[in-house]
Amino acid sequence: MKKIIVLFFILNSFSNNSQTINPIWGELPEKRKEINLLGKIDNNYYLTYVNKNNRLILRKYTLDLSSFTDLELNYTFKNKENFYQKSLIINNKVTYFIAEANTEKKSIELFAFVQNNPDSAELSKYSLAENPLWKGAKFWALKLDFFANFDIELSDDKTKIYAQVSDYSTEILFPIGTKEINVYDCSDLSKKIHTYNYFPDRSYLTKNRFQLLNNGHLILSDYYRSTSKDSKKLSSKHFLIKKFGTDSIPKKSIELFSEEDNYASLYEKEIDNELYTFGFKSNSQLSTSSFYINKHNLDDLKIKDSIKIDVKEFYKDTKNNLSYHIHSMYKKSNNKLIIVAQQFNFIRSGYINVASIFDYQNFVIFTYDLNTNKLELKKVISFNYKIELIARDDFYMFSRLKTYFNDENLLLIYRDRESDTIQIIKMDNQENVQNNILINEGKDHRYIFYDYYTKLVDNKLLIIDTKNDKIGLFNL
Secondary structure, eight states: OOEEOOOEEEOOOEEOOOOBOOOEEEEOOSSOSOEEEEEEETTEEEEEEEOTTSEEEEEEEOTTSSOEEEEEEEEEOOTTTEEEEEEEEETTEEEEEEEEEETTTTEEEEEEEEESSTTOOOOEEEEEEEEEOOTTTTTTTOOGGGSOOEEEEEOTTSSEEEEEEEEEOTTTOSEEEEEEEEEEETTEEEEEEEEEOOOOOOOSSOEEEEEEOTTSOEEEEEEEEOOSTTTTSGGGEEEEEEEEOTTSOEEEEEEOOOTTTOBOOOEEEEETTEEEEEEEEESSSSOEEEEEEEEEOTTTOOEEEEEEEEOGGGGTTOSOOOOEEEEEEEEOTTSEEEEEEEEEEEEEOOOTTSEEEEEEEEEEEEEEETTTOOEEEEEEEOOOEEEEEEHHHHTTOOOSOEEEEETTEEEEEEEETTTTEEEEEEEOTTOOEEEEEEEEOOTTOOOOOOTTTEEEETTEEEEEETTTTEEEEEEO
16 A cells, blocks of 8 residues: 655635525415425426325426426325326436335335426336335334335436335334345436345445446445444444445455554545545544545555545644535546535434434535645534434435536535525636635524435526525526
């Protein structure tokens, strides 16, 4: 393993002259249940929702949001029988992902319903995954939607769909990790590319990240913490990377943790057919001391090169020492990585109907040059957000940040609690950073930025205002 000493540079290019961007507004559906912001098809914007009669509706807006039409689709939700998951635009077609209870099989099945024409109510149905009901569910009087817990993701190149099935702990009754990953061809959802289903049991508080490599192998990274009394110590954290062959059997695995290395976070990414791991290392229980970059041999996952960079500047003018975790990462055409990282910590971990408390602090924007190994800090942004969540509702939610990468530009949306505004930070292709105010929200306003609340389309940002029942369009 080779360690390289790299100088740390700061580029002060941030403009504090915030200006408010004036949007145009349209109306949201009234008395809705689920709502999902989709994006644009041809010359219209779309969202989908479930109305008060449990009917699935597709709403089509004009480009200025001034008018809309609602199309009632041929699908009805019934109590305790089917559960809306999400919707996506795939190959210019709206695809609805819905879980349905199968009482004969005693399972929950995930289906994709493809709307081939946005003006037609007809849907084509495809089976994607199945999750058997836990045998103790009846004893615990658990609702069926407890098991309708599927993660659906679109691959970066938008050619594949990942349907991830959660595993459950029989002790704490929570999703604890991945049981199965089904991969489908977006051009034809009847074509399953592969199923990866060899995942061993893991401890409580696991979080999986996975990606399908160009050679068809799957890389899965695990993060988990034990439930013992010393769970806040570094020794209770484990970071594993597993490589699965096309036969679903793990070929190799490597554990990226030791008492000496003190890994505090892990983020893996395939770049130019090379596997990298990124993250932060700690010199104490919570504080970050360095940023690391490991390059792995794809055959056996062993580290063949490693770089370690001091990041004490990340704590400049801050009052805490929480470890940083990578929120998102994008690769520019000049072989630079744009990285957003945030300080994050569990304060308390919840069980059923008991809230988990998450503490989010400052976040940073920085770049890393894969050619020169130079790291440049672009901005440290003050952020303080403690939230309580029922673990079953959104157990693995990661912060109130939303990032987009478009035409070599980074866009980052966040809520500034001191000014009670929703702000957007833009770093252009010359790496100049500026911020603007999207919304002056008021002290009792609430915005949450999930995928289905914001959508970037043609350098315009669609956003849902859940308090005032408005949909907004911001020209960036």
